[in-house]
Amino acid sequence: MIEVHGLSKLYNGVAALSDVTLSVGKGEFVTLLGPSGSGKSTLLNLISGMTTPTSGTILINGTDATTLPTNQRGLGMVFQNYALMPHMTVFQNIAFPLQVRKVGKDEIRQRVMDVLKLIQLEHVAARRPRELSGGQQQRISLARCIVYNPPLILMDEPLGALDKKLREGMQLEIKRLHADLGVTMLYVTHDQDEALTMSDRIVLMRGGKIEQQGTPETLYFKPETVFSADFIGSSNLFPGKLVEGECGLVLRCAAGTFEVPGAEGAFPAGSTAVLLVRPENIAVETPGDASGRQQIEATLKDTVVLGGIVRHFLETPAGEQIIAQELNQPNRSRLMRGDAVKVSWRVADGRLLPAERA
Numbered sequence: 001m002i003e004v005h006g007l008s009k010l011y012n013g014v015a016a017l018s019d020v021t022l023s024v025g026k027g028e029f030v031t032l033l034g035p036s037g038s039g040k041s042t043l044l045n046l047i048s049g050m051t052t053p054t055s056g057t058i059l060i061n062g063t064d065a066t067t068l069p070t071n072q073r074g075l076g077m078v079f080q081n082y083a084l085m086p087h088m089t090v091f092q093n094i095a096f097p098l099q100v101r102k103v104g105k106d107e108i109r110q111r112v113m114d115v116l117k118l119i120q121l122e123h124v125a126a127r128r129p130r131e132l133s134g135g136q137q138q139r140i141s142l143a144r145c146i147v148y149n150p151p152l153i154l155m156d157e158p159l160g161a162l163d164k165k166l167r168e169g170m171q172l173e174i175k176r177l178h179a180d181l182g183v184t185m186l187y188v189t190h191d192q193d194e195a196l197t198m199s200d201r202i203v204l205m206r207g208g209k210i211e212q213q214g215t216p217e218t219l220y221f222k223p224e225t226v227f228s229a230d231f232i233g234s235s236n237l238f239p240g241k242l243v244e245g246e247c248g249l250v251l252r253c254a255a256g257t258f259e260v261p262g263a264e265g266a267f268p269a270g271s272t273a274v275l276l277v278r279p280e281n282i283a284v285e286t287p288g289d290a291s292g293r294q295q296i297e298a299t300l301k302d303t304v305v306l307g308g309i310v311r312h313f314l315e316t317p318a319g320e321q322i323i324a325q326e327l328n329q330p331n332r333s334r335l336m337r338g339d340a341v342k343v344s345w346r347v348a349d350g351r352l353l354p355a356e357r358a
């Protein structure tokens, strides 16, 4: 549906986007994720035609769209500010794109009522936007986009203005609409949870380039860089140097010398690297069978209960911070702040990453 090749955008000689190549398949839900200023909106605006590229090409549905005006690209757009017309009713707002396309009156009535039903807001058809909640307004702007059946929908932080609960409800609603309509979605967010919830594929951006792309599972379980590991989910990162141990390479870090999985090959002895261990893989107090585990001493600094999850914040004697996470169970042992504990993880649950580029 979208093929972007070598796309760059310079503003006053500074690259907002650098040589990005990306394809999005028909019916896919792809999310552009990244910190503020990483180029997500620039890439979306180039695809929508609201900005022109400095170099590179954009194909949409097989047609070269690089210089096509927005209204000829066959796409719909939804933004954070709902951009509804305040003097028109909900019905008139949704009907508007159909009137512009010269659709007949009876068909307009039918299609508007169909989408209102789809988003479960038939009862507000006669109201004006100011008489609706933020969540309802966002659903109407979504309805105004899907009513003319664009094969591709671009969304830029559409849920940014909503509170957490509404946002989570809308995430599921957008997902449901995507599945029901079979439309291709390109979605921008800086919220990793939103990206993990909604996407078939996440494109993680950094400094105007694609850092890594893949399914939510791939980005979470197989990050390729420290940046990816740090941006998606929370992580324990131990930087160190690889040295020869008794049975292969080990990582010498401030917190200790750790066995690492699969260090040979990609990481030669003498190189610097970072060991990633996710908090849910770190146990406070080693389970009975300690074989295959890496264990270190630490002091408990704090424990936070987040409903069904418990997070422990710990510190090693070298001053490194460690986060461990477990399920909140009634019979879990209660630890006190200041307790000296042993934390451990299965060597196989560690992931060795290249040291971060300067």
Ligand SMILES: Nc1ncnc2c1ncn2[C@@H]1O[C@H](COP(=O)(O)OP(=O)(O)OP(=O)(O)O)[C@@H](O)[C@H]1O
Pocket: 011, 015, 016, 017, 034, 035, 036, 037, 038, 039, 040, 041, 042, 043, 190
């Ligand atoms: N019209 C513009 N003129 C000059 N610089 C711009 C313009 N638009 C964007 N930039 C710069 O390009 C870079 C990428 O911006 P972009 O808006 O694409 O980032 P983003 O990832 O969408 O960020 P956010 O999450 O904050 O919206 C930033 O450094 C920004 O300052």
